[in-house]
Amino acid sequence: MVENKKxxxxxxxxxxxxxxxxEIRRKLxxxxxxxxxxxxxxxxxxxxxxxWGTGGLHVTLAIIGADDIFxxxxxxxxxxxxxxxxxxxxxxxTGVKTTFDTAEATIIQTRHRITEEELQANQIFVxxxxxxxxLRGVERYENKTRQMHGEADYAKMWVSLYEQxxxxxxxxxxxxxxxxxxxxxxxxxxxxxxxxVPNLNHSKAIHLFGAGREKRLYAVPPHTKVEALxxxxxxxxxxxxxxxxxxxxxxHKAFLDELYFDxxxxxxxxxxxxxxxxxxxxxxxxxxxxxxxxxxxxxKN
Amino acid sequence: xxxxxxxxxxxxxxxxxxxxxxxxxxxxxxGPEVNxxxxxxxxxxxxCANINFELYPGEVLGxxxxxxxxxxxxxxxxxxDMEKSYGEALFSAHQAGxxxxxxxxxxxxxxxxxxxxxxxxxNPRDGLNFRFSSxxxxxxxxxxxxxxxxxxxxxxxxxxxxxxxxxxxxxxDRPSSFSGGMQQRVQISKAIANNPPLLFLDxxxxxxxxxxxxxxxxxxxxxxxxxGIAMIVVSHDLSVIRMLTDRTLVMKNGRIVERGLTDQILQxxxxxxxxxxxxxxx
Numbered sequence: 001m002v003e004n005k006k007x008x009x010x011x012x013x014x015x016x017x018x019x020x021x022x023e024i025r026r027k028l029x030x031x032x033x034x035x036x037x038x039x040x041x042x043x044x045x046x047x048x049x050x051x052w053g054t055g056g057l058h059v060t061l062a063i064i065g066a067d068d069i070f071x072x073x074x075x076x077x078x079x080x081x082x083x084x085x086x087x088x089x090x091x092x093x094t095g096v097k098t099t100f101d102t103a104e105a106t107i108i109q110t111r112h113r114i115t116e117e118e119l120q121a122n123q124i125f126v127x128x129x130x131x132x133x134x135l136r137g138v139e140r141y142e143n144k145t146r147q148m149h150g151e152a153d154y155a156k157m158w159v160s161l162y163e164q165x166x167x168x169x170x171x172x173x174x175x176x177x178x179x180x181x182x183x184x185x186x187x188x189x190x191x192x193x194x195x196x197v198p199n200l201n202h203s204k205a206i207h208l209f210g211a212g213r214e215k216r217l218y219a220v221p222p223h224t225k226v227e228a229l230x231x232x233x234x235x236x237x238x239x240x241x242x243x244x245x246x247x248x249x250x251x252h253k254a255f256l257d258e259l260y261f262d263x264x265x266x267x268x269x270x271x272x273x274x275x276x277x278x279x280x281x282x283x284x285x286x287x288x289x290x291x292x293x294x295x296x297x298x299x300k301n
Numbered sequence: 302x303x304x305x306x307x308x309x310x311x312x313x314x315x316x317x318x319x320x321x322x323x324x325x326x327x328x329x330x331x332g333p334e335v336n337x338x339x340x341x342x343x344x345x346x347x348x349c350a351n352i353n354f355e356l357y358p359g360e361v362l363g364x365x366x367x368x369x370x371x372x373x374x375x376x377x378x379x380x381x382d383m384e385k386s387y388g389e390a391l392f393s394a395h396q397a398g399x400x401x402x403x404x405x406x407x408x409x410x411x412x413x414x415x416x417x418x419x420x421x422x423x424n425p426r427d428g429l430n431f432r433f434s435s436x437x438x439x440x441x442x443x444x445x446x447x448x449x450x451x452x453x454x455x456x457x458x459x460x461x462x463x464x465x466x467x468x469x470x471x472x473x474d475r476p477s478s479f480s481g482g483m484q485q486r487v488q489i490s491k492a493i494a495n496n497p498p499l500l501f502l503d504x505x506x507x508x509x510x511x512x513x514x515x516x517x518x519x520x521x522x523x524x525x526x527x528x529g530i531a532m533i534v535v536s537h538d539l540s541v542i543r544m545l546t547d548r549t550l551v552m553k554n555g556r557i558v559e560r561g562l563t564d565q566i567l568q569x570x571x572x573x574x575x576x577x578x579x580x581x582x583x
Contacts, residue, residue, distance in 0.1 A: 151408045155445040159430075162444070163437045165451060166473050232450040 014061040015093040020044050024062035024217070028208060031219035036181030037149070038132050043215040053086055054212025056109045056128030060090060063124065063208075064107060070098045071105035076113040076255070076271035083111070102274050103285070112175065114196035116254050116275035117285045119205035121222065127190040129211035132218060134178040134188040154186050158229070165234050177236070179226050186229070187218060194238045195255045198290035200226040238292045244268045249279040253287070253296050309355040309393060310498060310531050311379070316352040316388035316403075318374050321345030333553045333574065338371070348374040349555040352388070358498065359529040363546030363563060365536060365578065371555040372535045376501045378403070379533070380420045381410045392417065394498050415445040419492030419530075423504035425484035428491065429476050435462070435487045436472040442494040461490035465520055482513035486520065493524060500532045506541055518544055539582050543567055551575045 012018065020042060027041040046054045064070065070090055074083040078100045086109065091098050099105050102117040109126040119125060135145040138156040148154065157178060164172045171177075175191035179200065189197055190209060200207060200220055207220040220226055228236035245252035247259070247267040254275060256268040270276040278285040287293070319327065327340040331347045338347045349371035356362050364372040377383045379390055381403075391398040394417045402413055414420075422428040429438045439458040448454055455472070462469050465486040467479075476484050485505060492500055502521065506514040522545060525532060534545050542549055542563060549566050551559040551574065559572040570576045 147407075151411060153408075153411060155441050156430075158444045158449070159433055159437050159441045162440045162451060162454065163433055166434065166436065166455075234451050 011093055013066075013094060014064055015046075015089075016044060016058070016061050021062040024058055027217050028059065028062065028219065031208070031217045032206070032221045034185075035221055035224050036185030036187040036218060038216040038218045040215055041217050043212050046212070047089070048086075050213040051130065053082060053109075053111060053128040055210030055214075055217070056111070056126050056212075057086060057090075057210075058212060059126045059208045059210040059217065060107060060109050061093070063126075064090070064094055064096060066094070066096060068094075068096050068106045069104055070094075070096050070107050070109070071100065071102065071274075072098075072109040073113060073115065073273070074111040076115075076257075077273045079273060100274050100277070112191045112193075113255070113272065114192055114199050114288075116270070116272040116287055117278075118288045119199075119203055121204040123205040125203075125205050125207045127192075127207065127209045129188070129190040129209045129216075130213070131176075132188055132209065132211040132214050132216040134176075134186050149185060152184065157186060161229060161231070161234075165231075171230075171234065171236075174239075178229050180229060181220055181226050182224050187220075187226075189226075193255060194228075194236070197226075197228050197236075198238065198292050199288040201290065202226075241268070246270045246276070246279075248276065251279055253293060304357045304360075308357065309391075309398075310358045310360075311356040311393070312391040312398065313355070313375075313379070314353050314389045316375065316378060316390065317350045317386045318348040318371075318378055318383065319345050319350070319386045320348060323347070331554065332556050333558050336554060338369070338555045347555045349378075349552070352557060354550060354557070354560070356499075356531055356533065358393075358531055359525075360548065361525060361532045361534060361546045363534045363536065363542040363549040364552060365539060365542050365549055366552035367537060367578075370552040372537075372552050373503055374555075375552075376420075376503050376533055376535050380418060380501050381414055382420075392499070411445075415442065416495055417497050417499060419495075419497045419500040421485070421488050421492050421500070421502045421505050423507050425476060425481070425488050428488040429484065431475060431477045433475070434473045435467070435476050435479070435490075438476065438487060439491050439494050442491050446495040457494065458490070461494060462487070464524070465490045466516075480513075481509055482517060485509065485517055489517075489520065489524070493528070493530065496528065498531060500530045502532060502534045502536075504536055505534075506536070506538065521545060539567065539578065551578065 023042055027039045031039045046057060072083045072087045074080040087098050102115045107124050111128045133145055135148055135157055138160050139145050161171050175193055176188050177194050177197050178186050179189050181187045202223050204222055206222055209218045230236040241256050244256060247269055254270045257271045259267045259269050275285055321344055323345040324343050327343055327345055328350050330340050331338045352375055366372045378385050385403045389401045390403050392402045395402055395413050436458045439461055440454045443454050443457060459469050467483055467486045476487050506517055536542055546563045549563045550557050553574045559575045567579055570579045
């Protein structure tokens, strides 16, 4: 009898078939070669609906190997539902080791945050992106936005920032602040808070972005210039947590969540769960260093 | 400045725009002689053909003709709103006039358009973005010209609105809340924001009431005298042409049928169509 080798496992390693993984990897190489450029890709069917993190999952599954150590966070937390389910899925489909420890992981998938702890050259950071097109807010037609990117015609984007400044007194983009990558393409950094945007600049790690529903991949290679759009006299700034500190650790130089306790009192807590754990255990994790973060004065706890 | 054969600002030769697939006789089979711009053999439409003219710095050139005569097409081709079929346009402000601007890359065309040209359309909706404030619309042109300083953008926009007599208080209002005449003034402000040497005006006063028309025309004439901008004025209205222009081209069926000094054409038209046009003047 002929031995059944092909269907001996229910799934291929990392769920997606090899040909499609190869296609995604080729598109990722193209994305890395042209920093900030959106590369269309196949976006194959997954057991979760498009728009629920499929883009990030495609990237992770296409690049993961048996030796990788995988971490996934959702808005900074290792424990949220989206993160837990995707972690279980990746572990079941690959058998790789998973971790909460940012420093230990080789692939970190994320939804809407960059880890507080500094990323290293051996790490790949994978984003789940809902809307890859930074110009969608000012131009609704895809063929137009592609032409605008092709010709670096970004005046409309700038005018929308100008308009926000004159109507609201500030550029009102909390998450997904547009950035210019390598002096060429304007890119949506996925809805990460402003706090995280400067951490993309000259990062040691590879940053890969996958938008499953919109079928686009893009990337920021290591040591690449990433600047937030700003006017000469209206500057980009990060979130201001002045006068607040983490209720658990007393630390104030991290992105904080606002919490209400049962007695109605308002407190703040570090958003990045692994960073919070490490601080609580006095492990002194190394943080990203950027001019905006460095400006924040060290207060006494 | 003295006009010689050499010091033109814009030199257009053989500019042609044909829709459809023409054959070798298409241009011969159309035109004012046969009173049609549709080729009888191929069905292709000749919007304009064999347009030749020169424009000198600071000069105002009028293009007059009935609707469908191709006058707007000429301006839109020169402002890169449409792709030409054949022809050449040399622009002395770009590469010393040695390169056909109609063959440049899209990126270069946009640069020429933003730095060296301005356009005022008949309908303000074509020239303005109604989702941005009037200041934002002017800012768009300034940003495209490389100004990334909000304070200086606002100063310049304020100056321009003052110059075009739009109340500066309305700098941050959307043009959709403006009257037609004010929208047209904002459009003019935007068009001249980067001090371009060349301005296109496509039926700017059509659809405005008479008193507003007069004020817009006054404004254009003032700007022309103050800033010395060369202009190409497209209109079917001979009184606009008479008021604004030095020289005039008369177009019919996509061809230039008569050219000369505006006064001369109005006093003593030669071509049958030009005679008809002048005699229909109320």
